[in-house]
Amino acid sequence: MNLQQASYILKVYECGSISAAAKALYVSQPALSHAIQVVEKEIGARIFDRTTVPISLTYAGERYLEAAKQLMELNHNLSLQLEEIKKEESGRLVIGVSTLRGAVFLPSILPEFHRQYPSVEIKLVETGSTQMEEMLLNGKVDLAFLISVQEKTHQIEYLKLCKERMVLYAGKNTDLAKRIPPFSEISIDEAKNETFVLAKKGHGVRSMQDHMFFELGMEPKIFLETESVVLAKNLALSCDMVALYPETLVTNRLPRSSIQESYYFIKGEEYTREFYLAYKKGAYITKYLAAFCEIAQNIPFHAHPLVQDWAEDGIAKNYP
Structure with missing residues (x-):
């Protein structure tokens, strides 16, 4: 279905005649009539009953126009979504993380990230850390949580999150x-x-x-x-x-x-082991990817500062 042709037919129906629609569309009446004939030939049925005043739809025309309205609405929504993506307010972020580490890191990061970018879709790829660098380089994930990188790959940017005992x-x-x-x-x-x-x-x-x-x-x-x-x-x-x-x-x-x-x-x-959030160097960095990294780096990922405080306060000595 051609969107321009569909919009012409909708305008004819709204205006009640081909001549009135041609004026509204700033096209000649013969050109508009030809466009309607092309569509009728394609679907093998007449769209308008030209014997009525105002012009009316045939049953085939009703079905066509119903589908045309749905298609035009989808196109309008797509335009809005693409405009949001251009502004980097929506999109998709693919994150590589092991299941256990995801349970630690993501509940601390995602609430604030979702607050800032509610229209960004999050997709998780849950697998072992040893496979994450390859997935980054192959473009299968946008970000990856990595553990204790011994030899850093020059094609990857590593953001240190924390050190773990x-x-x-x-x-x-x-x-x-x-x-x-x-x-x-x-x-x-x-x-x-x-x-x-x-x-x-x-x-x-x-x-x-x-x-x-x-x-x-x-x-x-x-x-x-x-x-x-x-x-x-x-x-x-x-x-x-x-x-x-x-x-x-x-x-x-x-x-x-x-x-x-x-x-x-x-x-x-x-x-001790070090934890990183990593992405491929040279990849386009969206606003929301940068925001995810910033949120992650600002969270103190340490195990139980309260427990450590108890031990320092001598509480552990009184533990039964």
């Missing part, structure tokens, strides 16, 4: 929990006699664990290995074992008197 969760009946107040800073060798629940090889946390054990010459007792650090933590707590866990995933914000979980901060700068 590892914590060691310990069941309440472990020797470690009985000897040392929770939320203390410890060396991993304090847990050398404990039984570990480990992340499987290939997991970022497992790489950190293996490095720790190698540096200290430890050969830990292992209960089992799992793909899920959350499962590792929960098993350690329920089975009176220990498990290493990323600091930013800690979610316990219970009142002081209600703390059920015991964990310890691992000493050593070499046992």
Whole structure:
């Protein structure tokens, strides 16, 4: 359906005659009549009953005009949307993030972002961090959350969000929990006699664990290995074992008197990881992509400043 032809037919119907419509459209009457004939030939039916005054629609004409109005409305809406996109008030932002990290970062970023850009569609690509750089370079994602980039790619811009320590969760009946107040800073060798629940090889946390054990010459007792650090933590707590866990995933914000979980901060700068928000250099940076980055950089992504304050205040020493 040709939009110009459709607008001509609508105008003829509104004006009640071809001659009146031709004047309103600033076209000649023969040109307008020819345009109507072209459409009638295309659909194989007459659109107007020319025997009536004012001119009226045939049944085929009614169906045609109904569809024409819908098409013109769609075209109008598209024009408005494209105008918004030109102003960068709407669009789509494709974000690459692991499921666990998305649960940490996105609830802090998206409320403010959605307030500023309610018409921007968010699409998540949830996969492992190791695949994110390639997806950025291939244009499959606009932004990606990355962990501990060892060798930075010159084609990618990295915005540092935070540094993360590892914590060691310990069941309440472990020797470690009985000897040392929770939320203390410890060396991993304090847990050398404990039984570990480990992340499987290939997991970022497992790489950190293996490095720790190698540096200290430890050969830990292992209960089992799992793909899920959350499962590792929960098993350690329920089975009176220990498990290493990323600091930013800690979610316990219970009142002081209600703390059920015991964990310890691992000493050593070499046992920290850095988090980045990244995008491809040279890519067009929309206003909303820049806003997302700014919001993310202004949020203090730290695990439990309250818990750390409690330990500094000596509260951990009184923990039962």
